Amino acid sequence: MSGAAAPARGRLIVVSGPSGSGKTTICDALEREYGVEFATTATTRAPRPGEKDGVDYFFLSLEEFQRRIAKGEFLEHATVHGQLYGTPRASVERVLERGGICVLEIDTQGAESIRRSGIPHASLFITVPSIAVLEARLAKRPKERGLDLKTRLERAREEMAMAGRYDHVVTNDDAALDRTVAEAAHALGLERKASA
16 A cells, blocks of 8 residues: 555634734734734735735625535634624645644634534633723724624723633733744744744
């Protein structure tokens, strides 16, 4: 019998945190330094300037999104600020089948859906040192989807109350981003990529 063995199945990691926690920055660093991969998610919202279909998101009409829900094509999906967002199963499976580490950067609703599904995964919640720090970060950002600062802080508090549902919680202190990334990688058992 000959032939190469199939690669071991990869791992799924779910990362959540409130807006302003720095989760995207941390996930980008994990991709760059530790070689994790992102599954491309889908949405019914319109593309923002510079976003590309199939790269940033799969941009779908409401009808197409609902058709895919009915066919069971999403690992998880949720309505956020009036728009549908979801993770196509095929997008995740492509990474896992070749032995990669697939990261889903999703909100707490999506994470709960993954948890309920029973799909094996590790989960990480990115939090902040205090609500005051989060408020300062959000105040510097442009208004998100027409939401005022008070509404964004209420949503952040709701999300932070879910932190205990995650396997690991890491606090992102702006002054020590490298340390936060290293803590997240250690908690998830990730190994740094070999230098090119």
